[in-house]
Amino acid sequence: MLSKILFLTVVGLSSLHPARSQSTPSVCDNSTILIDSRRALTAAQECTTVAGDIVIQYASDFPATIEFPNLELVDGNFLSIDFDEDIRVTRLSAPKLTTVAADVYISRWVNLTTINMPVLTTINRVRLNNLPSLTSANFLSTLETIENNYEVTNTSLKEIRNDKLSYAVFVEIFDNKALEKFELTALKNSSYNVALRRNKPGVEVSLPALKEVFYFEFQRISSLEIPELERAIGHFVVNDSTVETLEAPKLRDVGGWYDPSISITNNKGLLIQNSRSLKSISFPVLEAVQSDLVIRNNSELQDISFPMLRRIAGNVGLEGTFESVRFPKLDRVGGVFSLGNDENGFNCADLREFKNNGTIRGDFSCPQYQEPPTGGSSQGEPKEEIEDRLNRTSSGTGFESFGSFNAFVFAIFASAVLSVL
Structure with a gap:
């Protein structure tokens, strides 16, 4: 039921056209490329640019590695839905992908160990959720621009590091059983929250550039570096x-x-x-x-x-x-x-x-x-x-440094939508 709600919420605003075994331009120009079989995957692998969403749905004949060798730009979302516990995929790769105009949302791939997107720099939001075997996601370090959220929940990542990202609405790092280090060395502003909860005890946290945040909440940490923090507009919790x-x-x-x-x-x-x-x-x-x-x-x-x-x-x-x-x-x-x-x-x-x-x-x-x-x-x-x-x-302690009150209203709305998803 959860996955169906996600599907309707994120994808339903555009007409859903299943991928067909036609010429490459037809597939790549679809408002949604639904990849629900090896055949659909093979057709999509020819795309360099996708005009809409890439939606990966569970299929029993998927190979161990799902790769998009030519993909550079997705003008919509890159997400997964309806994944079952017996999904065999262990690796997701898009080695040339630089931009996703909307969200990257990968959820419930219980055997997925690696997300390889080494040159991805620009997205709207990243959500990695319920990926208990995930030990590598290199794009978390390459991201330079996020309009909204940076969320990593229930993975086996040992380190989350990024030295390029200067802004995010939400930064939420929850339930990562192996996490030892969390460093966002360029982050200056988070207009809603920076929060770590229920991760492995003893996480080392470094936020050396952070100046302003709304809610600031840390649990189970062993060190905290915040030399530039000037305002916590909501609360400050350790x-x-x-x-x-x-x-x-x-x-x-x-x-x-x-x-x-x-x-x-x-x-x-x-x-x-x-x-x-x-x-x-x-x-x-x-x-x-x-x-x-x-x-x-x-x-x-x-x-x-x-x-x-x-x-x-x-x-x-x-x-x-x-x-x-x-x-x-x-x-x-x-x-x-x-x-x-x-x-x-x-x-x-x-x-x-x-x-x-x-x-x-x-x-x-x-x-x-x-x-x-x-x-x-x-x-x-x-x-x-x-x-x-x-x-x-x-x-001088309110919203003027965050751009506008509308940014906060949007953050609250986004939080409500994410709670439904």
């Missing part, structure tokens, strides 16, 4: 990781975008938790967290210091065995401030002064931890006051 140091030397704002009709990024702002090897954090120029600040269950972390942090629109939740907690510039917490510390003799006096002088607008608890509220914007500061303040302070 969870369930073995990273020992976490540094964001240029990060100034987290949660700079705010919609008063919903909760502030669902109470995610700056969230660092469940990372038991974490010994130090450094956010030396961070000035504003426009939602919640939560640091919990990082048993080796002894010191928390945000030397330039002034405003937290939501709640603060800190829990651990800290020796010191310092916010020397803090002048506003819109919600509650809760710190739980099991160390005997921890001094809460300096933090309590924030409550006494009105910096903390909600409840204060220290050293006993009380769970901050979830949902809604915050507790203690009226939504209208938060909204007014954020309108005044959000200049």
